[in-house]
Amino acid sequence: MTGEETIFALASAAGRAGIAVIRLSGGRTRQALKALNCPVPPPRKAARARFMDPKTSALLDDGLLLWFPAPHSFTGEDVAELHVHGGRAVIESILNALNGLPGLRPAEPGEFTRRAFAHDKMDLTQAEALADLVDAETQAQQKQALRQMGGALKELYDDWRHRLVQALAHLEAVIDFPDEDLPPEVADKVWGEVDDLQKAIAGHLDDGGRGERIRDGLMIAIVGPPNAGKSSLLNTLAKRDAAIVSAIPGTTRDIIDVHMNLGGYAVTLADTAGLREASDVIEDEGIRRARARAADADLKIVIFDGALYPARDPAITAMIDGDALIVVNKADLLAAPHAEAGAHFISVKTGFGMDAFVAALEKAIVRKAETGAAIPLTRARHRKALEECAAALQRSRTAPLPELAAEDLRLAAKALGRLTGRVDVEEILDVVFRDFCIGK
DSSP states (O other): OOTTOEEEEEOSOSSSEEEEEEEEESTTHHHHHHHTTOOOOSTTOOEEEEEEOTTTOOEEEEEEEEEEOTTSSSSSSOEEEEEEEEOHHHHHHHHHHHHTSTTEEEOOTTHHHHHHHHTTSSOHHHHHHHHHHHHOOSHHHHHHHHHHHTTHHHHHHHHHHHHHHHHHHHHHHHHHOGGGOOOTHHHHHHHHHHHHHHHHHHHHHOSTTHHHHHHHOEEEEEEOSTTSSHHHHHHHHHTSOOSOOOSSTTOOOSOEEEEEEETTEEEEEEEOOOOSOOSSHHHHHHHHHHHHHHHHOSEEEEEEETTTTTOOOHHHHTTOSTTEEEEEEOGGGOSSOOOOTTEEEOOTTTOTTHHHHHHHHHHHHHHHHOOTTSOOOOOHHHHHHHHHHHHHHHHHHHOSSHHHHHHHHHHHHHHHHHHHTSSSOHHHHHHHHTTOOTTO
């Protein structure tokens, strides 16, 4: 990428639509508009434009044009947006016209946002949040992405880095000027700041992965004996026939994942093989996978057969913990009324108790994922950098020499800088931007 290149791309979704948006950014944007026979309108005001073919002067479309001159634009460069009709022929004709102009080329995925980062319009955490906002499918994901895009993480990490750099400067003063009789409070202040930062970063890391759960979705495993109604419950919650339902025990041999929105949060609901003594090696593998998925899940729905209740397999009962919801299905087949603290008696077939159970499930999801007032971690990249920072801070406290302690503080500051893109950024740019869509 160079400042001489002007890029263009379809910024709206591909396919037939009423309106499509084509975005340009770079130093030749104004010349490109002139080639399309479009006078440059006043900044940030929509103007009608008749887009003409630069070679034949044939009319390509009649639409709107917006102009955002540098540096007051998304990328920090001259930017134009062509709002045209969303037919495939219209879009292709304009893109082909732009591609034939000197100095213009199609944008790569995420290149507009990468240029915004290069021109200090946003830091890496905000760029990542923008990608998350584009991908958001639930209100919780949208809320978290908007908060991060507004600079919540940037401000936190920049504050930590500023405090760390200040502490490092004071420590280096003690090292470089040993004969100046600096007051002992200087060293005390350095290590007091390091201790405070260690505690703050440790608390930030110890969030139970809540921000990552919101971004990636919670995993919920449905486990229980054969024919208890696991697949029926999955289909009811998914509102479609995602799993085969049969009276034959062992029908579900592998894990069936269904992605859905429950209570405003993204979740993956997993139907698993019935837990029992396996009848063959294939079912045995399915049961092994079921137990593994239950162990890794954020929440478990442990379901029992109401026709057999209160009898239950002790091995399945042992899976009940603080992250489990107990469900007794086929409540309409209970021999007599029963009550069990914390259990939900339902009938997937008749709908009995389903509303109360779904409400309890959504409440459990919120409890597991809600971040409250704290600013959550959202990506493994952030967690790794903070863990490196925390390790360097810990080493600095036990370093045998002040010079070695100072080097550890430098490494800690570099780790924080990588979060926002202040230092050593080239090695991570491709990772940050590779998953962006074209036109963003």
